Amino acid sequence: MYQYNDFDRAFLASRNDQFRDQVQRRIDGSLTEDEFRPLRLMNGLYLQLHAYMLRVAIPYGTLNSAKMRQLGMIAERWDRGYGHFTTRQNIQYNWPKLSEVPDILDALAEVGMHAIQTSGNTIRNVTADHFAGAAADEIADPRPVAELIRQWSTDHPEFQFLPRKFKIGVTGSPNDRAVVKSHDIGLRMIRNDAGEPGFEVLVGGGLGRTPMIAKVVRAFLPRADLLPYLEAIVGVYNLLGRRDNKYKARVKITVHENGIDKIRAMVEEEFLKRKPLFSGVDQEVLGDIEAQFAPPAFKSAPIDAFDAAYAADPVFRDWCDTNLAEHKAPGYAIASISLKKHGATPGDASAEQMRVMADLAEQFGHDELRISHEQNVVLPHIHKSDLPAVHAALKSADLATANIGLISDIIACPGMDYCSLATARAIPVAQEIAERFKALKLEHDIGPLKLKISGCINACGHHHVGHIGILGLDRAGVENYQITLGGNHTEDAVIGERMGPGFAYDEVTDAIERIIRTYLAERSSPAETFLDTYRRIGTAPFKAALYDKETVDA
Amino acid sequence: MSRAFIPKVVTANALIEGDVVYLTADDRWSRDLAEAELINDPAHADLRLLEAERRGGEIVGAYLADMAPGANGPEPRHFREDFRRTGPSNYFHGKQEECA
Numbered sequence: 001m002y003q004y005n006d007f008d009r010a011f012l013a014s015r016n017d018q019f020r021d022q023v024q025r026r027i028d029g030s031l032t033e034d035e036f037r038p039l040r041l042m043n044g045l046y047l048q049l050h051a052y053m054l055r056v057a058i059p060y061g062t063l064n065s066a067k068m069r070q071l072g073m074i075a076e077r078w079d080r081g082y083g084h085f086t087t088r089q090n091i092q093y094n095w096p097k098l099s100e101v102p103d104i105l106d107a108l109a110e111v112g113m114h115a116i117q118t119s120g121n122t123i124r125n126v127t128a129d130h131f132a133g134a135a136a137d138e139i140a141d142p143r144p145v146a147e148l149i150r151q152w153s154t155d156h157p158e159f160q161f162l163p164r165k166f167k168i169g170v171t172g173s174p175n176d177r178a179v180v181k182s183h184d185i186g187l188r189m190i191r192n193d194a195g196e197p198g199f200e201v202l203v204g205g206g207l208g209r210t211p212m213i214a215k216v217v218r219a220f221l222p223r224a225d226l227l228p229y230l231e232a233i234v235g236v237y238n239l240l241g242r243r244d245n246k247y248k249a250r251v252k253i254t255v256h257e258n259g260i261d262k263i264r265a266m267v268e269e270e271f272l273k274r275k276p277l278f279s280g281v282d283q284e285v286l287g288d289i290e291a292q293f294a295p296p297a298f299k300s301a302p303i304d305a306f307d308a309a310y311a312a313d314p315v316f317r318d319w320c321d322t323n324l325a326e327h328k329a330p331g332y333a334i335a336s337i338s339l340k341k342h343g344a345t346p347g348d349a350s351a352e353q354m355r356v357m358a359d360l361a362e363q364f365g366h367d368e369l370r371i372s373h374e375q376n377v378v379l380p381h382i383h384k385s386d387l388p389a390v391h392a393a394l395k396s397a398d399l400a401t402a403n404i405g406l407i408s409d410i411i412a413c414p415g416m417d418y419c420s421l422a423t424a425r426a427i428p429v430a431q432e433i434a435e436r437f438k439a440l441k442l443e444h445d446i447g448p449l450k451l452k453i454s455g456c457i458n459a460c461g462h463h464h465v466g467h468i469g470i471l472g473l474d475r476a477g478v479e480n481y482q483i484t485l486g487g488n489h490t491e492d493a494v495i496g497e498r499m500g501p502g503f504a505y506d507e508v509t510d511a512i513e514r515i516i517r518t519y520l521a522e523r524s525s526p527a528e529t530f531l532d533t534y535r536r537i538g539t540a541p542f543k544a545a546l547y548d549k550e551t552v553d554a
Numbered sequence: 555m556s557r558a559f560i561p562k563v564v565t566a567n568a569l570i571e572g573d574v575v576y577l578t579a580d581d582r583w584s585r586d587l588a589e590a591e592l593i594n595d596p597a598h599a600d601l602r603l604l605e606a607e608r609r610g611g612e613i614v615g616a617y618l619a620d621m622a623p624g625a626n627g628p629e630p631r632h633f634r635e636d637f638r639r640t641g642p643s644n645y646f647h648g649k650q651e652e653c654a
């Protein structure tokens with residue numbers, strides 16, 4: 001993976017010194033909160049409901065063991081012994097003390113990490129497919145390009161005060177696991193008819209108050225044109241995007257109001273101006289970055305031990321069947337570690353768990369870890385012969401829950417347990433639903449199902465693109481939960497459809513159970529997924545199950 | 555005639571820890587809502603908020619929160635203030651842990 005060079009290190013050191021000084025001046029009274037607030041936000045420090053929150057960027061969700069260990073150390077030394085992994089592949093610490101944040105930032109810098117541009121109207125952390133570099137269906141590893149974008153966008157002088165925040169997602173695979181269609185810019189690596197590598201460039205996606213699926217602005221962009229083209233898009237947005245109304249400031253609204261054709265024409269014109277300014281240095285840099293993302297030296301070894309354990313141990317077998325994905329190298333698997341133990345907080349890992357995962361990556365996983373937007377951790381390169389040992393270690397760290405992709409693998413944002421923008425809680429709703437389906441012993445029978453919960457209209461929990469989405473609202477001073485069905489986060493992204501009036505906090509789990517029982521009764525066979533059944537039979541049976549009191553428990 | 559005034563407390567977050575705090579009648583910042591000064595008069599509420607805002611070296615983001623009088627001092631009228639009073643529901647963290 002990418003290692004910081006002297007420039008990166010010097011930049012970070014000077015930013016951290018600067019912020020240490022700013023914190024000191026806030027504490028000694030030389031800076032007011034109004035003066036300090038933008039400065040702390042530039043460094044990822046928010047003030048939430050009960051405490052500060054430090055959001056640390058994990059570029060394209062990639063970590064090595066040293067970074068993961070340091071994240072654990074920070075959790076233990078300066079926080080409450082845990083961290084929360086988010087849908088943007090970041091980690092959030094919920095309890096840092098203002099006076100200790102400069103020390104945390106220095107500890108992050110030791111392992112080449114920071115919290116810069118995790119807030120504010122800037123280009124945020126670049127996200128990517130969490131199976132990057134490992135997936136069997138991949139055209140190319142998207143991470144070198146994501147790293148190039150990180151370097152280009154970090155502290156980019158033109159783009160520090162955009163109309164609104166700006167998110168870029170990249171996937172190198174036709175099966176989109178990075179939700180690129182919900183990003184301000186989505187990049188899909190493709191090849192043209194001549195076999196040359198490039199990108200399909202999408203613009204104007206986003207969830208939140210006005211959910212939009214991104215539109216294609218350029219069907220094929222040659223690889224070498226990436227940065228000038230991105231600059232052209234962001235440059236056009238920077239001038240055209242609305243600054244008069246926060247709710248209309250995202251590029252999705254700019255695209256919606258101006259039309260994709262006008263945006264495309266402006267971007268292409270801007271691109272022609274910017275392209276000559278790129279001397280080719282960016283491509284040299286990309287070459288250097290690519291060398292650092294060379295695939296690890298995959299081993300070949302017999303997998304008899306794996307086969308034997310798989311045949312003998314039903315718990316191991318269950319975990320393998322649910323949590324493994326196909327790897328491009330023979331004999332290897334991608335192992336997802338669920339941070340969704342039934343009843344636990346989705347996305348949270350303790351310091352000790354972070355250490356265990358770091359050790360496993362170092363010992364068995366070519367020193368690589370990934371954070372998924374689904375708030376799980378991935379060991380992307382595990383040889384099958386090592387899986388029994390990996391599983392045993394995960395089990396003793398309470399990390400071996402076999403529920404990846406199932407109904408209890410819920411995305412939930414922090415909601416009103418932490419977030420000051422929340423209109424309702426999300427975490428306890430997720431906890432109760434997961435416990436319910438565990439008790440019913442139905443989740444394997446239900447099969448693939450994406451349940452996503454947000455604690456307000458900002459949709460950090462991606463509820464719009466969940467097969468089942470739950471949105472927590474405040475209705476006249478009471479928590480109320482709206483349910484949407486049929487959303488999809490993949491390359492065929494769809495915004496879910498709202499079923500009807502919302503449900504009270506203590507009614508949500510029952511409502512979800514009624515939806516699931518309807519699916520189980522209606523599906524043509526156990527092979528027909530929830531989403532396929534929904535598409536075939538439409539909303540009516542689900543609405544009846546939710547709202548028609550006569551049919552309940554009939 | 556103006557609508558009846560809803561009683562208020564002045565609340566904020568502590569500068570260093572971020573803990574939820576309340577202004578008491580004797581000008582302390584308490585982590586315990588029961589100790590907060592319940593303000594029944596709009597002019598006095600505005601004055602207390604101004605006084606609180608001048609103490610930016612101790613707190614961040616002071617505002618007036620609606621409360622109802624209760625047997626043990628002010629009681630939140632909205633669930634958001636109820637959660638702020640206690641701390642998160644998924645862990646026993648924050649000031650609920652420290653006060654235990």
Ligand code: SF4
Nearest residue numbers: 413419422455456460
């Ligand atoms: S969706 Fe709302 S409540 Fe949830 S984390 Fe985002 S802003 Fe906070």
